[in-house]
Amino acid sequence: MTAANLSSMYPDGRVALREVGLRDGLQLTASFPSTEGKTRWIEAEYAAGVRYFDAGSFLPPARHPQFADVRDIVGFIDGLPGAVATVLTLNAHAAADALETPAPQLDCVVSATESHSLRNVRRTREEALGVVAEICRLREGSAHRPVIALGISTALGCTIEGQVDPADVYRLVGLGLDAGADIVSIADTVGYAGPLQVADMVRTVRTMADGRPVGVHLHDTRGLGLANASAALDEGATLIDGSLGGLGGCPAAPMATGNIVFEDLAFLCRTKGIDTGVDVRKLIALRKVQAEEMPGETFHGALEKAGLPLGLESSPAAQPV
Amino acid sequence: MTAANLSSMYPDGRVALREVGLRDGLQLTASFPSTEGKTRWIEAEYAAGVRYFDAGSFLPPARHPQFADVRDIVGFIDGLPGAVATVLTLNAHAAADALETPAPQLDCVVSATESHSLRNVRRTREEALGVVAEICRLREGSAHRPVIALGISTALGCTIEGQVDPADVYRLVGLGLDAGADIVSIADTVGYAGPLQVADMVRTVRTMADGRPVGVHLHDTRGLGLANASAALDEGATLIDGSLGGLGGCPAAPMATGNIVFEDLAFLCRTKGIDTGVDVRKLIALRKVQAEEMPGETFHGALEKAGLPLGLESSPAAQPV
Numbered sequence: 001m002t003a004a005n006l007s008s009m010y011p012d013g014r015v016a017l018r019e020v021g022l023r024d025g026l027q028l029t030a031s032f033p034s035t036e037g038k039t040r041w042i043e044a045e046y047a048a049g050v051r052y053f054d055a056g057s058f059l060p061p062a063r064h065p066q067f068a069d070v071r072d073i074v075g076f077i078d079g080l081p082g083a084v085a086t087v088l089t090l091n092a093h094a095a096a097d098a099l100e101t102p103a104p105q106l107d108c109v110v111s112a113t114e115s116h117s118l119r120n121v122r123r124t125r126e127e128a129l130g131v132v133a134e135i136c137r138l139r140e141g142s143a144h145r146p147v148i149a150l151g152i153s154t155a156l157g158c159t160i161e162g163q164v165d166p167a168d169v170y171r172l173v174g175l176g177l178d179a180g181a182d183i184v185s186i187a188d189t190v191g192y193a194g195p196l197q198v199a200d201m202v203r204t205v206r207t208m209a210d211g212r213p214v215g216v217h218l219h220d221t222r223g224l225g226l227a228n229a230s231a232a233l234d235e236g237a238t239l240i241d242g243s244l245g246g247l248g249g250c251p252a253a254p255m256a257t258g259n260i261v262f263e264d265l266a267f268l269c270r271t272k273g274i275d276t277g278v279d280v281r282k283l284i285a286l287r288k289v290q291a292e293e294m295p296g297e298t299f300h301g302a303l304e305k306a307g308l309p310l311g312l313e314s315s316p317a318a319q320p321v
Numbered sequence: 322m323t324a325a326n327l328s329s330m331y332p333d334g335r336v337a338l339r340e341v342g343l344r345d346g347l348q349l350t351a352s353f354p355s356t357e358g359k360t361r362w363i364e365a366e367y368a369a370g371v372r373y374f375d376a377g378s379f380l381p382p383a384r385h386p387q388f389a390d391v392r393d394i395v396g397f398i399d400g401l402p403g404a405v406a407t408v409l410t411l412n413a414h415a416a417a418d419a420l421e422t423p424a425p426q427l428d429c430v431v432s433a434t435e436s437h438s439l440r441n442v443r444r445t446r447e448e449a450l451g452v453v454a455e456i457c458r459l460r461e462g463s464a465h466r467p468v469i470a471l472g473i474s475t476a477l478g479c480t481i482e483g484q485v486d487p488a489d490v491y492r493l494v495g496l497g498l499d500a501g502a503d504i505v506s507i508a509d510t511v512g513y514a515g516p517l518q519v520a521d522m523v524r525t526v527r528t529m530a531d532g533r534p535v536g537v538h539l540h541d542t543r544g545l546g547l548a549n550a551s552a553a554l555d556e557g558a559t560l561i562d563g564s565l566g567g568l569g570g571c572p573a574a575p576m577a578t579g580n581i582v583f584e585d586l587a588f589l590c591r592t593k594g595i596d597t598g599v600d601v602r603k604l605i606a607l608r609k610v611q612a613e614e615m616p617g618e619t620f621h622g623a624l625e626k627a628g629l630p631l632g633l634e635s636s637p638a639a640q641p642v
Contacts, residue, residue, distance in 0.1 A: 157631075163630075163631075163632045190630075191627065192631075193592070194589060194593055195551045195589075195593070221627045222585070222588060222627050223547055224547055224551075224585075224592065226544055227547045227589065230548040230552070255627070256626045261544065267544070268516075268544075268545060270515075271514070271515020271516070271545070272515055272517045301544065302544030305576040305577045305578075306576070306577035309543070310483040311483030312484075
């Protein structure tokens with residue numbers, strides 16, 4: 001990657017809210033939108049000021065039909081000025097495919113616990129780190145040299161092993177940065193964390209990342225998603241994931257919520273005086289479109305029911321990045 | 322009041338979680354539990370380690386039948402060793418009635434905005450402060466001299482006036498403390514606040530309160546209830562309200578959630594290493610009883626669906642205060 005790439009995608013001090021509904025959000029849903037439905041969704045969120053989109057995963061389309069159109073989605077996002085498409089690449093083959101698209105960011109994942117790593121990607125953590133290193137090498141040989149983001153899943157708790165020793169996370173982060181990752185994201189994959197744990201981990205990882213952006217991928221499974229996001233923002237995390245209506249559940253708790261509700265997250269940022277360029281009012285209006293597009297899904301979120309506070313209804317116009 | 326009273330009810334540095342479901346929670350519900358149902362609820366929460374209960378409001382029983390048994394409820398709580406019953410007294414007449422019960426705490430309320438004060442209690446803010454002063458005088462002449470708590474409602478936003486100037490809140494807090502209030506509680510009555518606003522206000526009010534306990538009454542109307550509670554705890558608020566299953570809505574937003582979910586709040590405290598004496602696991606189990614008791618109500622909360630994290634299922638035994 002080039003540092004110029006990274007700093008134009010993630011300008012210093014700016015908080016980037018990423019819509020992950022079209023990737024993480026579709027991993028567990030019974031139905032999924034058509035390619036046209038996805039592009040309508042992206043276009044409408046783009047008009048509301050959203051600039052970061054998790055576009056999909058490079059996986060065999062026969063087993064993962066919801067991501068069969070990932071190339072089209074990346075292409076569509078690439079056509080929107082200032083928009084950033086990120087894609088999940090779980091192995092070198094996926095990365096090689098992704099490198100043939102204009103996607104400016106490839107996401108790699110390493111689990112914090114050995115058990116989760118084996119169950120999730122059938123690799124040990126060391127093997128998963130080897131994949132990250134291999135993807136970084138592939139990137140060096142590519143034409144557009146995309147950014148490589150390393151996500152540490154189950155970093156704040158694991159449904160198989162329980163509590164996770166932060167030292168394990170820091171070891172993996174260090175090895176991932178050495179391998180060439182440009183961004184580190186801490187994932188509370190199963191929603192175990194509290195704000196104190198999140199704050200401590202973001203603080204340490206930011207020191208390790210030495211100026212590279214640090215993000216969080218938080219789940220709201222136990223109701224603390226936004227409290228954790230607030231703590232992460234206070235500690236300087238600048239990439240925060242969420243999904244409109246909280247699309248996407250938790251594999252370990254079928255009844256529970258999953259991703260942080262994107263529009264509520266945008267509201268949180270607004271109450272903190274953080275300008276994300278996202279128009280919360282327009283996002284709330286999109287909830288109706290989303291529900292029509294995916295009639296079988298359960299959506300979550302408070303703002304959609306309560307509306308914006310009096311005096312805040314007219315959000316500032318979305319500011320293009 | 323006697324300082325001894327206050328410090329035995331609220332030991333220094335200890336965080337008190339108050340169940341407000343039987344008062345605030347019953348203001349808007351279609352149905353309400355029988356006296357026996359209420360005492361079963363209190364007994365079960367007491368067994369789970371809860372020690373602070375909002376017992377009801379002294380209001381004309383003809384118009385407020387849900388609180389007609391407030392004396393019985395206070396008496397029941399008074400019989401539980403270490404349990405604290407608080408009651409809402411909106412005028413001097415109510416306070417005089419309350420002073421004939423063993424309730425160790427009377428709650429008074431002043432709205433931060435003039436419009437809300439006029440609509441809520443048909444008094445100006447100055448008149449409402451006059452009532453607080455009168456209740457403090459009545460208390461001085463009473464046998465057991467209960468604690469007087471001053472709640473500032475709409476302190477963080479108002480559905481009639483919109484944003485609230487914190488200076489208005491601080492002025493009212495100062496006058497209320499001068500009048501004799503022993504405790505100040507900041508209420509985000511309509512769920513407008515974000516964690517930054519809550520933190521700033523708790524910090525300032527704590528300075529003003531000069532060692533007297535400071536609490537928060539937060540609503541989860543816009544999804545930030547627990548993020549706000551976390552911020553309040555970080556700034557040293559030691560009295561936090563919530564209701565099991567989030568019982569009680571928001572008068573200004575009929576579809577929305579109201580009170581913070583008590584069991585999720587207790588979990589938040591646990592993730593922060595704050596020992597509240599409350600057994601989260603037992604609270605979750607109570608949700609079933611509550612739903613049977615009030616079949617027509619909608620309940621909220623994440624933990625009831627997701628369960629406690631692996632390794633935290635066995636909460637420490639409740640510790641009597």
